[in-house]
Amino acid sequence: MPKHYLMCRPDFFAVEYAINPWMDPDAGADREVAVRQWEGLKAAYEELGHQVSLIDPIEGLPDMVFAANGALVAGGRVYGARFAFPERAAEGPAYLRWFSERGYPTHEPVHVNEGEGDFLAMDEVILAGTGFRTSREAHNEAQEFLGRPVVSLQLVDPRFYHLDTALFPLHGRNIAYYPGAFSEGSRSVLRRMFPDAVIAGADDAEVLGLNAVSDGRNIVINSEAHDLQLDLKRRGYEVIPVELGELRKAGGGPKCCTLEIRGEN
Numbered sequence: 729m730p731k732h733y734l735m736c737r738p739d740f741f742a743v744e745y746a747i748n749p750w751m752d753p754d755a756g757a758d759r760e761v762a763v764r765q766w767e768g769l770k771a772a773y774e775e776l777g778h779q780v781s782l783i784d785p786i787e788g789l790p791d792m793v794f795a796a797n798g799a800l801v802a803g804g805r806v807y808g809a810r811f812a813f814p815e816r817a818a819e820g821p822a823y824l825r826w827f828s829e830r831g832y833p834t835h836e837p838v839h840v841n842e843g844e845g846d847f848l849a850m851d852e853v854i855l856a857g858t859g860f861r862t863s864r865e866a867h868n869e870a871q872e873f874l875g876r877p878v879v880s881l882q883l884v885d886p887r888f889y890h891l892d893t894a895l896f897p898l899h900g901r902n903i904a905y906y907p908g909a910f911s912e913g914s915r916s917v918l919r920r921m922f923p924d925a926v927i928a929g930a931d932d933a934e935v936l937g938l939n940a941v942s943d944g945r946n947i948v949i950n951s952e953a954h955d956l957q958l959d960l961k962r963r964g965y966e967v968i969p970v971e972l973g974e975l976r977k978a979g980g981g982p983k984c985c986t987l988e989i990r991g992e993n
């Protein structure tokens with residue numbers, strides 16, 4: 729089944745403030761390299777037969793390339809983002825406008841949440857992270873607007889500040905994750921819900937290997953996540969490694985650059 733993704737070209741990408749431990753404004757980042765790597769990610773999706781739509785980047789919003797944070801879309805309904813840090817605040821309305829202009833039913837959020845960075849939609853439930861960015865109140869707000877059960881998970885390691893830096897759905901009913909990013913209680917929840925999950929180690933997590941995108945068959949993943957790639961291949965997945973090192977300097981990987989537009993169902 730082809731997917732529909734929304735992406736944002738990193739034309740104004742930079743590391744000029746630090747809102748997560750990956751970001752070092754003194755070291756900065758090379759925008760040209762970032763654009764080239766991002767083009768590679770977009771091409772990988774298109775080669776897999778997926779549709780990529782684009783939102784115009786806005787000058788002065790260097791993190792807007794991380795489209796996953798722009799909203800949560802499920803069943804064709806769009807729950808908007810409300811960013812935790814003022815540096816990214818203007819991205820929320822920009823992404824919401826993109827959807828409302830195209831006729832999607834949208835909800836302007838009351839509570840702080842960073843879209844698909846912290847919400848991962850599966851067949852029966854939506855997994856939701858909290859601890860660094862998205863608030864628990866937003867988990868309730870999303871559940872009410874989308875009419876789907878939301879399961880709250882507590883993040884405890886600042887390097888894994890969004891749920892999508894530590895966990896990704898392999899398909900609608902199973903996941904891969906790095907246990908070290910979660911509280912004891914949330915680890916138990918994950919073990920109960922997903923006894924057959926792929927468990928990643930620290931080496932793969934530390935190169936943002938869990939920030940991957942699966943269409944159920946093909947998995948687009950940071951090239952440096954070696955062990956995880958082997959595990960996934962052993963499980964029968966097609967692995968598509970991508971090089972996104974420049975965007976990792978802002979704390980992002982393939983999933984961060986990708987907002988899935990999920991239609992009616």
Ligand code: ARG
Pocket residue numbers: 747748751791794796797816844845846890892893978979980981983984985
């Ligand atoms: N610099 C961005 C931030 O800290 C990176 C966002 C990464 N996005 C994600 N979905 N994990 O907000």
